[in-house]
Amino acid sequence: MSETFPTKPEVARPTMIDVARRAGVGLGTVSRVVNGGHGVRDETAQRVRAAIDELGFQRNEVARALRPGKKSTSLALVLGDLTNPFYASIAKASLEIAGQSGFAVVLGSVDEDPEGEKRAIQELVSRQVAGLMIVPDQGDHAFLEGAGVPVVFVDRPATGIEADIVMVDNEGGGRIAAEHLLSQGHERIAIILAPSYYTIGRRLRGFRRAHRAAGVEVDESLVIQLPEGNAEAAEKATREVMLRPDPPTAIFASTNFLVEGVLRALGELDQDPAVVGFDDFRLADMLPTPVTVVASDIAELGRRAARLLLDRASGADTRPPQRIVLPCALIERGSGERPPDSAANRNPR
Amino acid sequence: MSETFPTKPEVARPTMIDVARRAGVGLGTVSRVVNGGHGVRDETAQRVRAAIDELGFQRNEVARALRPGKKSTSLALVLGDLTNPFYASIAKASLEIAGQSGFAVVLGSVDEDPEGEKRAIQELVSRQVAGLMIVPDQGDHAFLEGAGVPVVFVDRPATGIEADIVMVDNEGGGRIAAEHLLSQGHERIAIILAPSYYTIGRRLRGFRRAHRAAGVEVDESLVIQLPEGNAEAAEKATREVMLRPDPPTAIFASTNFLVEGVLRALGELDQDPAVVGFDDFRLADMLPTPVTVVASDIAELGRRAARLLLDRASGADTRPPQRIVLPCALIERGSGERPPDSAANRNPR
DNA sequence: CTCCTGGACGGTAACGTTTCCAACGTTTTA
DNA sequence: TAAAACGTTGGAAACGTTACCGTCCAGGAG
Numbered sequence: 001m002s003e004t005f006p007t008k009p010e011v012a013r014p015t016m017i018d019v020a021r022r023a024g025v026g027l028g029t030v031s032r033v034v035n036g037g038h039g040v041r042d043e044t045a046q047r048v049r050a051a052i053d054e055l056g057f058q059r060n061e062v063a064r065a066l067r068p069g070k071k072s073t074s075l076a077l078v079l080g081d082l083t084n085p086f087y088a089s090i091a092k093a094s095l096e097i098a099g100q101s102g103f104a105v106v107l108g109s110v111d112e113d114p115e116g117e118k119r120a121i122q123e124l125v126s127r128q129v130a131g132l133m134i135v136p137d138q139g140d141h142a143f144l145e146g147a148g149v150p151v152v153f154v155d156r157p158a159t160g161i162e163a164d165i166v167m168v169d170n171e172g173g174g175r176i177a178a179e180h181l182l183s184q185g186h187e188r189i190a191i192i193l194a195p196s197y198y199t200i201g202r203r204l205r206g207f208r209r210a211h212r213a214a215g216v217e218v219d220e221s222l223v224i225q226l227p228e229g230n231a232e233a234a235e236k237a238t239r240e241v242m243l244r245p246d247p248p249t250a251i252f253a254s255t256n257f258l259v260e261g262v263l264r265a266l267g268e269l270d271q272d273p274a275v276v277g278f279d280d281f282r283l284a285d286m287l288p289t290p291v292t293v294v295a296s297d298i299a300e301l302g303r304r305a306a307r308l309l310l311d312r313a314s315g316a317d318t319r320p321p322q323r324i325v326l327p328c329a330l331i332e333r334g335s336g337e338r339p340p341d342s343a344a345n346r347n348p349r
Numbered sequence: 350m351s352e353t354f355p356t357k358p359e360v361a362r363p364t365m366i367d368v369a370r371r372a373g374v375g376l377g378t379v380s381r382v383v384n385g386g387h388g389v390r391d392e393t394a395q396r397v398r399a400a401i402d403e404l405g406f407q408r409n410e411v412a413r414a415l416r417p418g419k420k421s422t423s424l425a426l427v428l429g430d431l432t433n434p435f436y437a438s439i440a441k442a443s444l445e446i447a448g449q450s451g452f453a454v455v456l457g458s459v460d461e462d463p464e465g466e467k468r469a470i471q472e473l474v475s476r477q478v479a480g481l482m483i484v485p486d487q488g489d490h491a492f493l494e495g496a497g498v499p500v501v502f503v504d505r506p507a508t509g510i511e512a513d514i515v516m517v518d519n520e521g522g523g524r525i526a527a528e529h530l531l532s533q534g535h536e537r538i539a540i541i542l543a544p545s546y547y548t549i550g551r552r553l554r555g556f557r558r559a560h561r562a563a564g565v566e567v568d569e570s571l572v573i574q575l576p577e578g579n580a581e582a583a584e585k586a587t588r589e590v591m592l593r594p595d596p597p598t599a600i601f602a603s604t605n606f607l608v609e610g611v612l613r614a615l616g617e618l619d620q621d622p623a624v625v626g627f628d629d630f631r632l633a634d635m636l637p638t639p640v641t642v643v644a645s646d647i648a649e650l651g652r653r654a655a656r657l658l659l660d661r662a663s664g665a666d667t668r669p670p671q672r673i674v675l676p677c678a679l680i681e682r683g684s685g686e687r688p689p690d691s692a693a694n695r696n697p698r
Numbered sequence: 699c700t701c702c703t704g705g706a707c708g709g710t711a712a713c714g715t716t717t718c719c720a721a722c723g724t725t726t727t728a
Numbered sequence: 729t730a731a732a733a734c735g736t737t738g739g740a741a742a743c744g745t746t747a748c749c750g751t752c753c754a755g756g757a758g
Contacts, residue, residue: 016745020708025708028709028710029706041707062415062477062743062744063743063745065745066713066743066746068713069713070746081441082431082437083437088432089432099457104476106423264635286636287635288637369738376714377718388737389736390737409715415713415714416715416717419743
């Protein structure tokens with residue numbers, strides 16, 4: 001009873017040749033009509049368009065992209081964990097902008113090693129994408145130099161290649177956070193740092209500058225470098241630092257995920273130092289103590305990157321590599337406005 | 350002074366022909382080596398591989414996909430707002446699975462009308478993707494029937510076409526939520542419904558079934574249909590229902606975003622009905638009252654969908670359309686365990 | 699009236715790959 | 729020893745589109 005399975009009708013999709021035959025015109029004419037229709041008599045164009053509608057013709061983008069010079073109408077976006085709202089916002093925004101210009105976005109996700117990133121990028125390049133948006137990992141990106149594809153880096157620059165970069169004012173953000181805490185009299189501020197990404201270094205620099213400007217010395221034992229950038233690591237570090245004989249009166253968490261860990265530890269310990277986070281996050285205002293953060297317009301980051309890349313890809317923009325920096329602003333919600341002495345107010349057991 | 354701009358080195362990427370010349374073999378041989386190298390003498394294959402390395406050759410995926418039958422090595426994923434962690438999880442998981450098989454994922458986002466969805470899908474099809482994963486909007490998807498591309502629907506089925514579908518047990522989830530509240534003596538349970546997606550209807554059905562099984566009648570005035578699926582709408586609706594003379598003692602929010610609105614309203618009103626949400630969300634356990642939710646493995650949803658689609662695309666799976674349903678489970682955190690009389694405990698002003 | 703110009707259109711060569719077929723040399727079989 | 733079978737290889741066609749180059753016809757200029 002091994003009758004052949006009725007697999008699929010598998011209707012062959014009509015090509016330009018079919019359209020040409022149907023409309024009684026040449027192949028070139030159909031192509032001209034599809035691409036704006038210059039140099040075609042109005043009446044002819046009508047006939048072609050009618051044939052297109054009747055057959056339900058749709059241009060084969062793959063064949064189109066095969067022609068030399070014609071890159072595909074796709075942009076590539078390479079980033080880390082989409083589950084991180086930060087990355088998700090970038091993805092969404094760039095998708096939106098690309099879509100408006102008829103571009104699709106091919107995603108490459110890389111949670112892994114820098115080697116995995118390189119592989120993912122080359123995969124994408126072999127798909128003839130018109131441009132690359134990359135939230136780069138550490139590691140050298142010089143291999144992109146000869147790829148013949150415009151590249152825009154997002155959130156942080158890459159080494160080994162000079163290209164456009166769209167980022168936020170990390171140093172300014174770090175400065176604002178520290179200034180805010182310092183201005184309230186905090187002098188022992190811990191800063192919790194995710195693994196040494198470029199961004200984190202800048203935030204730390206801003207943090208230090210604010211201290212210098214305020215004439216307060218940074219206690220280096222309160223500059224805490226985490227081995228990993230997740231909430232668990234931050235929770236552990238917070239617990240440790242708060243149990244020291246001389247704990248900080250304020251904590252600056254350099255990442256949205258880190259804030260979560262910090263708050264978790266503080267909740268357990270019943271201690272209430274001031275807390276400021278970097279990057280806003282959903283529900284930040286609904287936590288037991290609403291969380292003060294330094295925020296920036298992440299979606300705008302994605303939009304600017306996509307727009308810039310589209311301009312580069314079309315050749316409309318031939319300026320030297322740009323460096324776009326978006327501002328950060330403080331959002332006061334409560335956790336960052338606790339005075340220094342409140343840390344001593346440990347709730348009685 | 351109009352010297353020509355040093356636009357780009359624009360190194361022509363080597364093709365198989367270049368490799369063939371370099372290795373002193375024919376074009377076909379190179380192709381055979383690149384595709385697994387069957388039917389090529391080992392020594393010849395070595396030479397070809399050496400040439401590939403020296404030239405840094407990489408196969409042009411676009412040209413490859415042009416051949417008839419050979420779809421591209423890309424899957425398309427069409428979904429709503431990536432900013433919603435639910436969608437983001439699906440995207441991340443499917444990306445991961447696709448990547449393991451060397452497939453890229455092209456994203457199509459559709460916040461707009463059903464018409465926008467159709468356009469996005471057709472765009473994607475014109476890119477010769479090997480398969481489509483769609484989180485469908487309302488509207489007829491019959492137009493996909495003749496597209497000649499395998500389709501897997503995610504989270505909810507679509508009308509007008511019979512295709513694979515991977516979803517969670519919405520009815521079971523709704524039932525579990527209601528059972529949990531009913532078992533604690535709640536008899537007036539409000540259910541807040543996002544606009545009539547398929548999923549929400551199922552959750553409501555489970556909600557009703559649990560009531561019937563418990564012998565409790567559903568007060569239809571507590572079945573609240575929102576005009577929009579966002580937190581604001583839920584906040585408004587919650588405020589209204591809680592201010593009625595006979596407010597509910599429990600609320601079931603049918604969506605993660607709705608929970609936010611519900612809690613916001615309750616916070617303002619200083620009222621404490623039991624609350625259960627559908628779908629888990631970050632920080633749910635850190636809110637003033639940790640939120641009890643009915644959760645399922647969303648990432649698994651994406652993984653299963655991607656795997657199924659890959660099997661369909663490769664022709665490895667020719668079974669009739671599958672229907673995969675993932676279970677839901679209750680996560681008790683506190684908000685759903687408040688007894689009925691606690692609602693009366695309005696905090697004194 | 700002839701020549702020229704220019705717009706509209708048809709035909710065809712690419713693009714880089716895969717696949718098929720033919721050709722070749724070697725080994726096995728009759 | 730001849731024929732057949734097999735494995736390895738080269739060459740060419742095809743995929744669907746765009747770009748270029750002619751051809752054709754109409755109309756204006758000389």
